[in-house]
Amino acid sequence: MTITPEVLDELLKGCERPEDLLGEAGLMTELKxxxxxxxxxxxxxxxxxxxxxxxxADGQANRRNGSGRKMVKGKDGAMEIAVPRDRDGSFEPQLIRKGQTRIDGLDDKIIALYARGMSVRDIRAHLEELYGLEVSPDLVSRVTDAVMDEVREWRSRALDAVYPVVIFDALRVKIRDKDSRVVRNKAVYIALGITGDGQREVLGLWIADTEGAKFWLSVMTELRNxxxxxxxxxxxxxxKGFPEAITVAFPEATVQTCIVHLVRHSLNFCSWKDRKAVAARLREVYGAETAEAAEEALEAFDEAWGGRYPSIAQAWRRAWPEVIPFFAFGPEIRRVIYTTNAxxxxxxxxxxxxxxxxxxPSEEAAEKLIYLAIREHEKTARNVRGWLTAVNQFAIMFDDRFNPLGG
Incomplete structure (x- = not known):
């Protein structure tokens, strides 16, 4: 649709100041x-x-019946409009439905602000400062609470039959206990899958008080379902308890410890001046061509640094059953499972x-905000770098279990 210069001239007649155009009673508000x-x-x-x-028409009882005044709120501020009515009250407008008081994606704006970690108080101040909107704490809570329906649907959605790689990670958050009202550190577990075509997909999130085989088995069962x-x-x-749980649910899965996390854990034992040298020697371990060569490199590392930092080699030996699968893969797959960038x-x-x-204030509040952060992240998430080369290696090594063309 083209608006002619003549129409614009007529509309802008009398607009001399910014508020004449954008003010509460300005042209844009009146035009809308x-x-x-x-x-x-x-x-x-x-x-x-x-x-x-x-x-x-003759005999038609239902007719126009004036209009009612209604105040609606949008990103440009509050506006009073006249909503036409019919006599028998059967008219259900679609533009602004009965009971609706918000327009222009105000709900989406509130949710986006909440997803960025803004408190209810901050959201209210932001909307009032930018748009002149006064919204109640109850409104913000109702809008964000509606997200839980989306969370439940997301958590129960169907998954692909096969994921070449699934990375399980945890982070800690402070949550108030609903019974004791004491704030406790709880773990949020996230499963990040890589699909057959190299897309990153968060499979789910779980909040639990402790790690353990029983908890992880319930997670694996949920994923299977x-x-x-x-x-x-x-x-x-x-x-803790994950290798046992995953081999019960997925007997053929290869369980691989995260090399980056193991290296970081090792460096926690070092003084700052030694970290660079220690990291270089550890690179000889996980960069080895074979498991045998890696074990020799670990022994050499222990001889060089074990006297000063004995805990490092011990940590690697404890994790060794979940370290050595790494050496069976070519560099293409190693690069995918080594990096934790995603x-x-x-x-x-x-x-x-x-x-x-x-x-x-509750686990539900934490789950809601973390889900929204995940949703925002996935809008800009990119495919795994170098996936085309890696997927060919997966197809060769797991030819009876993985068909990149068939999913």
């Missing part, structure tokens, strides 16, 4: 009000079968959202 009321009038015409000023039949490689970060990027988004809150 007029357009909405014209559209509502057209809806009533469609409903009744005759236009304003025309005579209704949602359609997941096989995981080729499960990457974990020292999650998880680290996701965790940064989540931590940014939760850092301003201090603690959550």
């Amino acid at each position: 009000r007029a357009l909405m009321q014209r559209m509502l009038g057209a809806e009533l015409t469609e409903h009744l079968g005759y236009a304003h000023g025309e005579t209704p 949602r359609g997941l039949q096989d995981i080729l490689i499960a990457v974990v970060d020292g999650l 998880v680290e990027s996701l965790n940064r988004v989540i931590r940014k959202a939760i850092k301003t809150l201090g603690s959550f």
